[in-house]
Amino acid sequence: xxxxxxxxxxxxxxxxxxxxxxxxxxxxxxxxxxxxxxxxxxxxxxxxxxxxxxxxxxxxxxxxxxxxxxxxxxxxxxxxxxxxxxxxxxxxxxxxxxxxxxxxxxxxxxxxxxxxxxxxxxxxxxxxxxxxxxxxxxxxxxxxxxxxxxxxxxxxxxxxxxxxxxxxxxxxxxxxxxxxxxxxxxxxxxxxxxxxxxxxxxxxxxxxxxxxxxxxxxxxxxxxxxxxxxxxxxxxxxxxxxxxxxxxxxxxxxxxxxxxxxxxxxxxxxxxxxxxxxxxxxxxxxxxxxxxxxxxxxxxxxxxxxxxxxxxxxxxxxxxxxxxxxxxxxxxxxxxxxxxxxxxxxxxxxxxxxxxxxxxxxxxxxxxxxxxxxxxxxxxxxxxxxxxxxxxxxxxxxxxxxxxxxxxxxxxxxxxxxxxxxxxxxxxxxxxxxxxxxxxxxxxxxxxxxxxxxxxxxxxxxxxxxxxxxxxxxxxxxxxxxxxxxxxxxxxxxxxxxxxxxxxxxxxxxxxxxxxx
Amino acid sequence: xxxxxxxxxxxxxxxxxxxxxxxxxxxxxxxxxxxxxxxxxxxxxxxxxxxxxxxxxxxxxxxxxxxxxxxxxxxxxxxxxxxxxxxxxxxxxxxxxxxxxxxxxxxxxxxxxxxxxxxxxxxxxxxxxxxxxxxxxxxxxxxxxxxxxxxxxxxxxxxxxxxxxxxxxxxxxxxxxxxxxxxxxxxxxxxxxxxxxxxxxxxxxxxxxxxxxxxxxxxxxxxxxxxxxxxxxxxxxxxxxxxxxxxxxxxxxxxxxxxxxxxxxxxxxxxxxxxxxxxxxxxxxxxxxxxxxxxxx
Numbered sequence: 001x002x003x004x005x006x007x008x009x010x011x012x013x014x015x016x017x018x019x020x021x022x023x024x025x026x027x028x029x030x031x032x033x034x035x036x037x038x039x040x041x042x043x044x045x046x047x048x049x050x051x052x053x054x055x056x057x058x059x060x061x062x063x064x065x066x067x068x069x070x071x072x073x074x075x076x077x078x079x080x081x082x083x084x085x086x087x088x089x090x091x092x093x094x095x096x097x098x099x100x101x102x103x104x105x106x107x108x109x110x111x112x113x114x115x116x117x118x119x120x121x122x123x124x125x126x127x128x129x130x131x132x133x134x135x136x137x138x139x140x141x142x143x144x145x146x147x148x149x150x151x152x153x154x155x156x157x158x159x160x161x162x163x164x165x166x167x168x169x170x171x172x173x174x175x176x177x178x179x180x181x182x183x184x185x186x187x188x189x190x191x192x193x194x195x196x197x198x199x200x201x202x203x204x205x206x207x208x209x210x211x212x213x214x215x216x217x218x219x220x221x222x223x224x225x226x227x228x229x230x231x232x233x234x235x236x237x238x239x240x241x242x243x244x245x246x247x248x249x250x251x252x253x254x255x256x257x258x259x260x261x262x263x264x265x266x267x268x269x270x271x272x273x274x275x276x277x278x279x280x281x282x283x284x285x286x287x288x289x290x291x292x293x294x295x296x297x298x299x300x301x302x303x304x305x306x307x308x309x310x311x312x313x314x315x316x317x318x319x320x321x322x323x324x325x326x327x328x329x330x331x332x333x334x335x336x337x338x339x340x341x342x343x344x345x346x347x348x349x350x351x352x353x354x355x356x357x358x359x360x361x362x363x364x365x366x367x368x369x370x371x372x373x374x375x376x377x378x379x380x381x382x383x384x385x386x387x388x389x390x391x392x393x394x395x396x397x398x399x400x401x402x403x404x405x406x407x408x409x410x411x412x413x414x415x416x417x418x419x420x421x422x423x424x425x426x427x428x429x430x431x432x433x434x435x436x437x438x439x440x441x442x443x444x445x446x447x448x449x450x451x452x453x454x455x456x457x458x459x460x461x462x463x464x465x466x467x468x469x470x471x472x473x474x475x476x477x478x479x480x481x482x483x484x485x486x487x488x489x490x491x492x493x494x495x496x497x498x499x500x501x502x503x504x505x506x507x508x509x510x511x512x513x514x515x516x517x
Numbered sequence: 518x519x520x521x522x523x524x525x526x527x528x529x530x531x532x533x534x535x536x537x538x539x540x541x542x543x544x545x546x547x548x549x550x551x552x553x554x555x556x557x558x559x560x561x562x563x564x565x566x567x568x569x570x571x572x573x574x575x576x577x578x579x580x581x582x583x584x585x586x587x588x589x590x591x592x593x594x595x596x597x598x599x600x601x602x603x604x605x606x607x608x609x610x611x612x613x614x615x616x617x618x619x620x621x622x623x624x625x626x627x628x629x630x631x632x633x634x635x636x637x638x639x640x641x642x643x644x645x646x647x648x649x650x651x652x653x654x655x656x657x658x659x660x661x662x663x664x665x666x667x668x669x670x671x672x673x674x675x676x677x678x679x680x681x682x683x684x685x686x687x688x689x690x691x692x693x694x695x696x697x698x699x700x701x702x703x704x705x706x707x708x709x710x711x712x713x714x715x716x717x718x719x720x721x722x723x724x725x726x727x728x729x730x731x732x733x734x735x736x737x738x739x740x741x742x743x744x745x746x747x748x749x750x751x752x753x754x755x756x757x758x759x760x761x762x763x764x765x766x767x768x769x770x771x772x773x774x775x776x777x778x779x780x781x782x783x784x785x786x787x788x789x790x791x792x793x794x795x796x797x798x799x800x801x802x803x804x805x806x807x808x809x810x811x812x813x814x
Contacts, residue, residue: 044771052640194615201611337609339637348563348631355769363763367756374752407700410764410772414707414779417760421753425718428749454721457666458714464658465710469703472651474644477703484707 019395042405047346049193093139163329204326206243211285245270249327251320271307279303356409382423385499392490405479415487524740541688553698558641563632579624674797678789700775708782715790739795
């Protein structure tokens with residue numbers, strides 16, 4: 001029946017007012033104590049950078065496998081089993097066992113409680129897959145072992161990324177895990193992503209190693225090139241000190257040479273190591289190596305025991321600041337590659353907002369004019385429902401602090417166009433009903449009842465599309481699915497509560513008139 | 518009420534649709550789709566020059582000197598705005614974009630990079646895969662929904678109508694080499710929803726009329742149902758098109774492809790609900806028995 005209880009009317013009005021208030025709070029500064037929610041603007045609207053980073057775990061895997069070889073050697077030596085020909089081929093550890101030990105070795109490798117299988121005790125599966133081939137053993141990371149390794153290195157990397165991004169000081173960065181080897185970094189309002197990109201692109205592995213004097217070092221040597229030019233130097237593989245021992249680093253001005261340097265201070269262990277190494281190495285050249293490139297190689301003139309020092313190397317103030325930042329935030333466990341970047345400048349974002357709002361207003365006006373032309377008084381009712389619908393939609397997006405993107409604005413405009421559909425279905429049905437039913441109240445009621453399943457069917461199909469988009473889409477497209485989906489819900493509310501209430505009031509008041517619709 | 522003999526043209530329009538679908542398929546198979554960087558990988562730069570004398574040729578020449586692979590340059594809205602796309606994307610070099618900007622400044626003067634999209638090959642193939650999955654999933658979901666709500670003859674009609682709309686829309690994108698990116702996938706999914714919506718409205722009426730008139734042939738019945746729902750079909754299409762037209766004209770360059778796909782989808786969706794979905798019911802000879810039998814089960 002076209003009857004609404006007072007309670008229902010009041011709750012609809014209150015509901016509408018609350019959400020309209022939410023919606024309006026985006027545009028005017030309302031009392032902040034009361035309410036401080038806003039729609040988030042997506043990166044495409046406010047400008048900013050979206051970076052998807054992928055960890056290259058290969059170095060970590062190699063490192064771990066090398067450590068595993070040492071562990072295995074030690075373990076079997078203790079058990080007095082001699083193994084030989086340990087080698088690392090790609091991601092596979094290979095070694096040989098003697099015939100009589102085969103069974104024993106195999107048993108130990110698969111033993112769930114032995115010291116080399118500590119992984120099993122905590123995760124109930126083996127870290128390595130063992131393949132036996134005559135007297136040859138092949139060890140590969142198992143699927144689970146790899147997952148754990150990747151997760152651990154991702155956790156570590158995400159922490160370092162967060163520190164670096166925080167140090168640069170952008171507002172409200174968003175740093176999230178994606179699968180087990182990716183990190184999503186969203187940097188709203190950033191006008192120059194280049195600096196952050198180069199900061200995130202560096203592993204920042206700092207080591208101090210002596211330049212080799214004689215070619216026969218006990219630790220072996222490696223040939224490294226300089227950062228600035230093509231010079232090369234032979235460097236001892238013995239690491240005197242690494243970035244792990246740094247507690248602070250900052251750019252400073254060296255008062256004697258008048259050049260910008262990075263001064264650092266070391267923790268207790270580091271200070272001790274550094275002191276010892278520099279006192280034995282007076283006169284030698286100490287190479288300061290970052291990510292496999294020599295930054296500089298000053299000659300040690302006196303032992304450095306105070307636990308602090310300076311790195312020089314043709315820095316500008318900016319590059320010294322960045323190096324200090326990298327050293328403070330620590331080294332990444334593995335290199336990061338930027339596999340996807342989307343950057344929108346702030347002025348394009350503003351242009352998009354302007355264009356979006358302009359097209360919303362025009363689309364809205366066109367629909368409103370068309371509806372009044374088509375349905376007169378009922379067009380007005382449908383339009384009132386449409387306006388409320390818009391307020392509700394924006395209000396709900398605000399309440400949940402949803403992210404509004406450019407496709408999201410398109411979703412709102414599309415909702416405006418499609419929202420009138422439900423009212424049109426009802427009005428057309430009522431028109432049909434009035435042909436056979438003379439009592440307008442009964443005809444209106446029948447119109448509403450008979451069109452209900454159609455309206456539900458029609459809207460559920462669009463809702464399904466929106467749901468799938470929400471779960472499959474990313475970024476801006478997700479914003480579209482949100483406004484489209486929420487738009488359907490607010491449409492149904494505005495049609496069945498607002499428009500229906502207004503129609504019934506109108507019909508009851510004008511029931512004597514001929515041809516209401 | 519309207520009384521247009523839609524059913525007289527079932528055959529003619531079915532032949533037209535068949536031609537359109539075959540043409541679209543031929544283009545889709547031979548020419549393929551013009552994938553944007555989202556799905557192909559590579560780099561997109563939207564740039565604005567400060568110097569009005571810069572033209573496409575100058576910009577293309579300066580990009581060509583940088584060894585970036587295949588470069589395409591297009592005007593984008595304003596006189597001073599251009600979209601540059603090239604194959605190369607360099608994830609290992611964080612200075613990649615900066616270097617391009619520096620080189621460009623020295624060759625054609627100051628340029629402002631308004632938007633940069635850089636998508637690696639791994640990500641682009643994943644995006645393409647998830648786009649295809651999303652569209653297939655939505656078709657499957659629609660099929661399931663309409664299967665639950667209606668009899669199978671109706672489901673077949675609705676699904677054929679959706680396939681018709683999606684194939685022709687993509688066909689037009691192929692013929693005119695319009696770019697397919699993430700927002701086009703969103704548009705296609707919305708088209709699927711809209712086309713379904715439109716078909717369901719007519720089908721609901723067909724079913725209602727099947728119950729009401731027991732001895733009217735389905736050929737006539739579909740025509741009655743189309744006519745009864747015609748003004749709703751027109752009004753809703755018009756309001757939706759008005760909204761979309763407004764996005765197309767005033768919503769900025771970025772939304773152009775999206776709104777165009779939607780406009781095509783709405784037009785074909787409206788057409789197919791009448792001329793694809795209904796003839797299927799006729800061909801399958803749906804009668805009162807079809808729905809009564811189902812309801813007894």
